[in-house]
Each structure stands twice: as structure tokens, then as C-alpha cells.
Amino acid sequence: MILHRGRRVVAALLLSVMLLTTACAPTTPGRFDQAQKESTQQKRGQSVAKTATQGSEFNKFFPKASDGYQRVYTQEKKGFAEAKLKKGGKDIALLSISDTTSTPSAAAKFSNSTKKIGGYPAVEVGKTQTAILVGKYQVKALSRDPSFTASDRADWLENFNLDGLAKLK
């Protein structure tokens, strides 16, 4: 009898766990519905500003690879260029320049900045990123391996030709 009741309790518990988890599951996919709706209502060209600088203009401002690092350019789009840093065949970090004309909130986050790197306002984003704002351009270093620390990110950001980039229109 006691055993029987025990089983019923377990069954009731399992049922409620099941109901709880299935009831919660559908809320997760919905978090991007708004962005999906807004971005499909617009016409072509909504994600990158017409006036954004071509990505190919950015390449010459990236730091040169040294100390056993290898620099490999990956993406080059209007308003954006990115390269990865490799060491010993492994991806260690990403370096990027983007035009914030297309992403005003990206530039806005620097208004609270108290830190400077290379003379430009800097912020840490999340666990893996350090960003600086050079005129209208955001320059980022993103760790892709734990060995690449925040201080490495700051060093590599300083190695960009920041003053050259500041003069780019």
C-alpha cells in the first residue's frame, strides 16, 4: 500500500516536471520573433547604411601579425572587415573594424566609457570582447581561446593604425 502510494507520488512528480518543462520550452524560440518581423518588413539594404565605408578600406589599418601569430582575413563586407589571429594552427582571436553608422547602439555604448586604449574610448563587452570607438568606427578584439586575455586584447587594439583610421572618411 505504502509502495503503491510512493509510486503515485513519483508519477505525479514526473508529470508535473514534464508539464513544467514543456510549458516553458515554447517561450525560448519567441525571443527573436520581433527582430524577425521588423527585419523582413523592410526592403533591401536595411542592415547596412548606404553611407557605410567599404570593408576593403579597413584592411590596411589592421595590425601586422608577429610573435608567432598568423593573421588571416575572413570577411570583408560594406561597413565591416574581420581577420582572425592564429597561433600554432589554432584560432586565438578575432580582430574587426565596423562602421557604426549602421548600428548606432554600438557607438552609444561608449558614452559611459571611463577607460581609454590608444587614446580612444574603450569598453569591455561580455567575457570575450574589448572594443574602442575611433570616430565612427568600432574596433574590436575578441578572444577565441582562454590564453588570449583582456590585456592581450588591449595590446592588439593599440597595434591597429588607429590615427590612420580616425582620418578615414
Place this chain on the structure above:
Amino acid sequence: MGKSIVELVDQLPTGGLTVSMLKSLDFVAPGQWQNPVGFVNTIKTVTGEDDEDLIQQIGERAIYLFNDKSQGYQTALWLYQTVDATDRALGAAALANKVGEKIPLLGFLNSVTPKPDKAQTIDLTLKLVAELLAFCQINGIPGDSIGDFVASLGEYSGESLIRMVALVCVDGLIPLGPDFISKAISGINQTNPQELEQNSTFQNIKDVIPGNNASSKLNFIGESFDSVKGWMSGLVSANNLTPQKVVSNLQSFVDVADDKLDYLAAFLDVSTNYYEHTGTQTLAHRLIERAVAEI
């Protein structure tokens, strides 16, 4: 407009024949491919971030970039889907109740027909051209940059690398044999523009292949294949790849005799969509990498 990028990545299967096939090719590129699925999960894996607010921002930027047709990401996805979309329904229906079991190929010999070598060659070279064009669309370099593509093949990793491994093994070695590279080159040299026009995959993607007419597009296809033959033969020799070696690895999920390899190729062709599957993963990866850098 079809599915959203969120749905596409969320709905990628975690099992089934395509996933089994790619996993069985892990011996060529050990540990390179973990079958990343789920949009949020991919954001976390690619960026190393777990803050929900940050994930939201990255996801939203990625969605905007994907839905902007001028950015080329949709064209790339369409290419991956189109070169894969041969008569897959046949295999899928036959396999519907077979998932998880080892599949004896003999039972399917009645429903699949091997393609002649020339059709197989055109398929192989078109898949390669689609990879090149999708690469250019995703990374933002001009659509005829064969040199840039070849240079970056050496940088391929993860889902992109396993896709190319599958191309060599499943669309090269198994149907055409150990000398598939020279066979494909002579096959494409002997193909005339009219024959190319009859190929349904070509009909579907010809507008995005550089060239003014079928003849110059055929030249571009030949040039593209010729420029990656070094990379392909390097992959084959580094891993001592032979049709038999590939098949013995595939035997974890399909039973096949050595003299039925052309049937195996046809069977895999109709029952898997590895280009679309890994192409969606590549696309999500690159979109997220750009999004996280831009926000």
C-alpha cells in the same frame, strides 16, 4: 521568403542519415565537426558568451543581416540548398522508418539508379562551384575570385571542412573511383555547353555562375575544379583515401558490397543533404561572427 535563420538552425536534425554519414567521415578530419544545432546554442558556441542580453543583441543583429538580401547570405544558403535538392524525397520516404537502424543497401537497389559518370562529374563540379560562389557571397569577395577561394580552402575548418571532405568522398571517390580527379577533369573537358544546359542543377544555379553563356560558364566550372585539384589530391593522399576505406567507415550505418559502390553513391545522393545541413551551419557561424563584432 522561407524559414527564418532562427528556425533553420533550430530545426537542424541531430540524427538521421546525413548526420550519421558526416560523423562516419570524422576519420578524415578528426574532431572538426560536432554538428552544432540550435540558434542560441550556436551563438554561445561561436562567441563564448553566455550573457542573455548579449546573446539577444547578437541574435537580433544576425537576423537583420540574414534578412537583408543585399548581404548575400540568403544567396549562399540558396546555393547550398539547390545543389543538394536532387530527388531526395525518394530516399527520405524509403528511410522514414529506418532511422537508427543499420540499413541494408540491397533492398534499395530497385528504387535507386546510379548516374552515368558524366552526370556524376557535372554534379561534383557544380557542387564545388556552388561552394566557391557561396564562399564569395558569405565573405564578401567578388564572385569570380577563384584564387581567394583556393587560398582559403587551407583555412577551412569545422562544418566547412567536413562538407568538403564529404564532397571528395561521397561525390568523388565512391561514384568515380580512386582517380576521380582526372576522370572529372577529362569528363568536364568532354562536356559541351548543350549537355550542361540539360543538367537540372545547372539550370537552377546558372544565373549566379560567372559567364555570359553556357560555354563561358562551362569554362568557369572547369577552371574552378582545376584550381582545387591540388587541394583535393592533397586530402586524398594525406589520408590514404580510397573508395574501400571510405566505405568501410560508412559501414557503421549502411551495409554495402564493394561491387555496388555506384549504387551506394546514388543512395547517398537521394537520402542525404549534407551540403544544405553543413551549409546552414557555416552560414550561421559566419553571420554570428560578424554580428558579435558589430554590436
